[in-house]
Amino acid sequence: MIELKNLGFRYSGAERHALDGISLTIEDGAFLGLIGSSGAGKSTLCYALSGIVPHHYRGDFYGELLVEGMDSAEHRPEEIARVLGCVFQDIDGQMVASVVEDEILFGLENFGVPREEIEGRVAEALAAAGISELRCRAISDLSGGQKQKVAIAAITALRPKIIVLDEPTGELDPRSSRRVFETLKELNEQYGVTIVVVEQKIMLLCEFAKRLAVMEEGKLILEGEVREVLQSAGRMEAAGVNIPRVTTLARALREEGLYGGRLPLNLEEGEKMMREVGLSC
Amino acid sequence: MLEFQRVCFGYESESATLKDLSFTINEGEFVALLGENGAGKSTLCRLANGLLKPSSGRVLAFGNDTGQVKTSLLARDIGFLFQNPDRQICQSSVRDEILFGLEIALDDAAARQARCDEMLQLFSLSGERDPFGMSRGERQQIALASVLARAPKLLILDEPTTGLDYRECMTIMGIIAQLHARGTTILMISHDMEIVADFAGRALVISEGRLIGDGPVRQIMRDEGLLGRASLLPAQIPALGARLGGPYAEAFSVEEMLSLILEQKGAAR
Amino acid sequence: MKGILDYVPGSSFLHRLNPLVKLLLAFVLCASCFVTGNHFIVLGVIALNLALAFSAGIFGRALKMLSSLLKLSALLFLVQIFFVREGQILLQLPLGLYITDLGLSFSLLFVLRLLAAALPLGLMLSVTQTSDIPNVLVRKLGLPYQYAFVLGTAIRFIPLFAQEMAGIMEAQTARGVEFDTKNFFKKVALLLPLCAPLLVSSVRRIEGGAISAELRGFYLRGRKSGYKDYPFALRDFGALLGGACVLALAVLF
Structure with a gap:
């Protein structure tokens, strides 16, 4: 479990706070999507969760962040890393080896896992990410989607209870993006790993995430179950966040007084809404 | 103004990345280039401005054979925005x-x-x-x-909105649409089908180095089979229209869908 | 795309050698070229390199390395040959320049040495997984892991930088900068302002790598935490013996 209590952070030299009074509880087994425009503080929040903020980047830090009961201000990032793993944006930069294995x-x-346990862990992590066949391949030969899965496997091998990912599908095409999210879903459901993922692609979050948090200028403005949060689509748009087109359509229908139901977030629900509006074809 | 004549291209030793591509882009068009990562989209764009030269076939840009002219000269007429600024x-x-x-x-x-x-x-x-x-x-x-x-008279954009948030996306696309309205020809790689639906007029679909679709975006967007072969999904509103059928199958944007609904409602009353 | 120093997977004799032996062998071959004054021994080392490359299935790459080194060598050769003023004059040129027999011999040896010394290092990197080099230095020689990691990272970044530079040059060509010029000096002048983007992207990358390593327990690592053992096998002693023979030949002649 992660608890943020009125958490704030300002990078030294910066004018405004990158994180500004964030209170949030992330339960065990959650699949939380984090969305917001650039500069909203999403990446800084990832750094804070991993302890990189305030240990690596200096600045004004206030409030409290507890990761599995560990206070991030007192525990070093490598201690937090035993329970919380991170995958960052620049996928090539964070690779430390030239071969997947x-x-x-x-x-x-590094963490001193007993030798007899290592082989099993490597095989299991590769299998969970669906890349067992890539084990002996050179990383420079892999596609962006495959590299992303290697990064995820490198983290899952450490068996963290929580995985935090910062825009894992940023440079991927729709199919590879979906595959990455399918991998995350598998980890979440089969292995009970808590997932926190920063993502701009709202459609992926609507499909895979259970909860959604929206950030704006360092503040957490909305948080809850995905479909609940989507009911505040107007607020999301104001924060510069994309919303599904069916949701936009539903809002327009509301304004026309044609629809009073809940806002849909995918095609199926959009179709249902259209029938409710009384359009049978 | 840009013409590919039976163009093939292969990086050394690998099997060809582009196979027998022919198409023409005319002045004033806004063309979206669709396909999976690795399908050959970036290669196609680099062939268009002469950064790469075809292994066989010809690429004509403004009447110049790109194989004969230096890229830095072609750059006078062709602007190229890369994914990574x-x-x-x-x-x-x-x-x-x-x-x-x-x-x-x-x-x-x-x-x-x-x-x-x-x-x-x-x-x-x-x-x-x-x-x-x-x-x-x-x-x-x-x-x-x-x-x-x-x-530039022709602007090539390699995933111009990758890594941007929605607001930044709209700013960039707004400027590109303005340019297009003033007559600049656009060739844009994009994975975002909503953006393609909103801005492009024509789409080229590539899969495994072959051109498998070429036509108006409205038509391509309705061809779920074709999009599926390039592992793409249609934009949400056209997909919704297709499910509903009837007059709604023609709806392409939120505005169009809304006015269709209002029309139907009005008729019912 | 693959860089010329990237690891090529394989299971040849060379691939299976202990990384430490590969490293030693590469240095022994380099050293042999410098202790000997005999052109033929140096030529022999080059031939041996090519033969080794062939056995490891990277002959094509070795030729490519050789050809790119040759371009550099040609330039150095020209500079060297006019620099040596002693010996018998073989060819008198205008501007008071002349070529002597000693100059010719010396320059030739210099260039051959360069080729013969650079090749084994390139080959070694091609047949060794990058992380094996620091790992074996830690486990067999007791080098502190942190230093070894820096060494490994430096090696791994070479192809990444090359790739980044190629991308930057491509981007600049597309905006009309004449990188496709044939004029060498003009090209160098054009390259200078590009150091800024290369530096910025490198710093970002290194920072990202450092954070990612830290979060995976980099600072916790001790000498004993290595998973892979690097046992010496008979073939390793054989290879070392071979290397020693080459060195002996080089010293004797």
């Missing part, structure tokens, strides 16, 4:  | 960055300054800021501004 081994060796 | 930006202020691109195109210093000011205004950018401290979206705007300063 070595990338997975890196963390296991 | 950081590879382009090499100066320490926004103004210098825009001027750097202009230096090669315009001899007259006063004309350069004027063009630079025009761009700063169009993008509402401050010329004195240091690009390296700015956000990815702002840097993408600077990169685009310095490409546009040279007033």
